[in-house]
Amino acid sequence: MPATLQQATILIIDDFQGMRTMLREFVRSMGVTKIDTASHGKEALTQLSNVKYDIVICDFNLGAGQNGQQVLEEAKLHNYIGVSTVWVMVTAEKTHEMVMGAAEIKPDDYLLKPINQALLENRLVKQIARKQSLGPIEEAIRSQDYAAAIVRCDEQIKAKVLNPQEILRIKSDLLLTMEDFDGACALFQAVLAIRSVPWAKTGMGKVRFHAQDYAGARDLFQQVLHEHPMYIEAADWLAKTYAALGDATQAQQILSEAVKVSPNSPTRQKLLADTAYRNGALAVAQTAFEKIIRINEFSPHKSPTAYTELARVLSDQASPLEALKVLERSKKDFKYNAHAAIQTAAAESTVYQKMGQDDRAQAAMARAESLWRGYPARSVRRWPST
Amino acid sequence: MTHQNMGFTDFLASSIHDMKNSLNIQLGALETIAAQCQQRGDTPTFESLGHVIYQANRMNVNLVQLLSLYKFETSTYPVDISEHPLAETLNEVVLRIKSIMAFKGITLTVDCEPDCYWYFDRELLMGILINALNNAYNYTTDKIRVSAGIQGGWLELRVEDNGRGYPPGMLMAEGASVNKGVSFASGSTGLGFYFSSQVAHMHKNGDRSGALIIENGGTYGGGCFVVRLP
Numbered sequence: 001m002p003a004t005l006q007q008a009t010i011l012i013i014d015d016f017q018g019m020r021t022m023l024r025e026f027v028r029s030m031g032v033t034k035i036d037t038a039s040h041g042k043e044a045l046t047q048l049s050n051v052k053y054d055i056v057i058c059d060f061n062l063g064a065g066q067n068g069q070q071v072l073e074e075a076k077l078h079n080y081i082g083v084s085t086v087w088v089m090v091t092a093e094k095t096h097e098m099v100m101g102a103a104e105i106k107p108d109d110y111l112l113k114p115i116n117q118a119l120l121e122n123r124l125v126k127q128i129a130r131k132q133s134l135g136p137i138e139e140a141i142r143s144q145d146y147a148a149a150i151v152r153c154d155e156q157i158k159a160k161v162l163n164p165q166e167i168l169r170i171k172s173d174l175l176l177t178m179e180d181f182d183g184a185c186a187l188f189q190a191v192l193a194i195r196s197v198p199w200a201k202t203g204m205g206k207v208r209f210h211a212q213d214y215a216g217a218r219d220l221f222q223q224v225l226h227e228h229p230m231y232i233e234a235a236d237w238l239a240k241t242y243a244a245l246g247d248a249t250q251a252q253q254i255l256s257e258a259v260k261v262s263p264n265s266p267t268r269q270k271l272l273a274d275t276a277y278r279n280g281a282l283a284v285a286q287t288a289f290e291k292i293i294r295i296n297e298f299s300p301h302k303s304p305t306a307y308t309e310l311a312r313v314l315s316d317q318a319s320p321l322e323a324l325k326v327l328e329r330s331k332k333d334f335k336y337n338a339h340a341a342i343q344t345a346a347a348e349s350t351v352y353q354k355m356g357q358d359d360r361a362q363a364a365m366a367r368a369e370s371l372w373r374g375y376p377a378r379s380v381r382r383w384p385s386t
Numbered sequence: 387m388t389h390q391n392m393g394f395t396d397f398l399a400s401s402i403h404d405m406k407n408s409l410n411i412q413l414g415a416l417e418t419i420a421a422q423c424q425q426r427g428d429t430p431t432f433e434s435l436g437h438v439i440y441q442a443n444r445m446n447v448n449l450v451q452l453l454s455l456y457k458f459e460t461s462t463y464p465v466d467i468s469e470h471p472l473a474e475t476l477n478e479v480v481l482r483i484k485s486i487m488a489f490k491g492i493t494l495t496v497d498c499e500p501d502c503y504w505y506f507d508r509e510l511l512m513g514i515l516i517n518a519l520n521n522a523y524n525y526t527t528d529k530i531r532v533s534a535g536i537q538g539g540w541l542e543l544r545v546e547d548n549g550r551g552y553p554p555g556m557l558m559a560e561g562a563s564v565n566k567g568v569s570f571a572s573g574s575t576g577l578g579f580y581f582s583s584q585v586a587h588m589h590k591n592g593d594r595s596g597a598l599i600i601e602n603g604g605t606y607g608g609g610c611f612v613v614r615l616p
Contacts, residue, residue: 018411018414092406092407094466095464098464113410114410114413116485118481118484119478119481126474160501162471164503165468197469197505230464
């Protein structure tokens, strides 16, 4: 992170020429000289892969193709941007993905339109200061020196930074990672004494969960969701807690509600799909797998597993022809991916087997095996046994 | 609500969204033109643009409020009540509205301790403050003061002006319901008050919830728009 805004290298991503020009003029007037622009996700990702940007100003809505959130996720996945990069999303309205708990990867800040230069500059300066306060903590976390990271958190809190709650939250995560549950518990208690803050109450629930007090954990997660229905992290933990309590039906119910609030998390959809499949709720599992395929359409998370698992659900629902269609799509979508081809062929074999077409099943399996022999990689995930 | 009604409301909401996008493009262009006028010293054009921008801003605020109310109703608004520094929030509200105040020669003062933090949804609170400032702009003589402070476990936000104050029919004590002041003739729809009081109520802490108070007096003896959050 540069010491000042003027030294920063900035990328502006917006599909409207007019907006790109306006934003470029804004940052140029702030004294920034290193400015690039991109008009869509693909172009932005190419630039992000070539240049280390300090600041990315990205419109959430980028027309056809990837939206701003997906560009952010892909950039993060490929390590094009680091923890010190400031990512500001410009948007016409606030979405669940931008706020607490509703997405795994979030922008550092979001700005509602209409924006002006003074407003943008104020936010960028604030974010640079924030990144500078987080820098030493994240450095310690990267080298897995969690004790040092905690010491640095305390230093920042003492120094009266602009974001004391954020630092406390990082500290609580560190305490949980180090399995210092007493320390974490004390921190959450101190925060909760003042106000019922969702992250602290959820944290307290995690402490109970680790102490195997599942009933206590369940009550806390339920309280959080009652007070803050959008705080999805609590829903994920509540589902996990119900699973630990042996109540898979409730776990599925909670996840079904959670994906209604925040439908675009592939991990949550996967959890729902797997839970529903185990519960025999094949229609729910099917919908969730279909959603995963749709979410990951333009995403780096796109994998043949969602296709083969959807095929398995369809096959179990006595729709083998539908299952084969899904696998055809998988073949097409992963044309140049040997790993995917093996997985898909193995899945095909299982569907044919279930249909009683042993010769076709064997042919598919033979194809999978010949691909396997020609494929140098370490391991290939087989069709999970059920 | 019947299905037919649902269809109509959804239609309204998506149209509002669309109108808001067009308006934002206009606003951006108008501000650029105004800045250019100021640079070349074309004061008369700059000042008349000021009024146009004020009106466009008011329209944007109204559309945002309508869209937010729709989302409250359908439980789709991503309410995010978290801790924010008040000084920073007020500073940003001023940055959004400063150019308008300059057009009319109004002195806008901010009064807030730097270590004042509170829990609120940043965008919603900024929305009601901008709305209150737009109102004060209209009714003040030449001064507006916006302040924030913590008293007895409540955050109190005040927007005060040195105008004639609110007419008696619009004064509102804590907890009063907001359904007055709707008049198509005067252009006062009551939307701003309704929205502000809804947002205040959504802010809860334990069994306490926020409130909107409309009174006269305060620092300048004019209108006072007060929001209290637990």
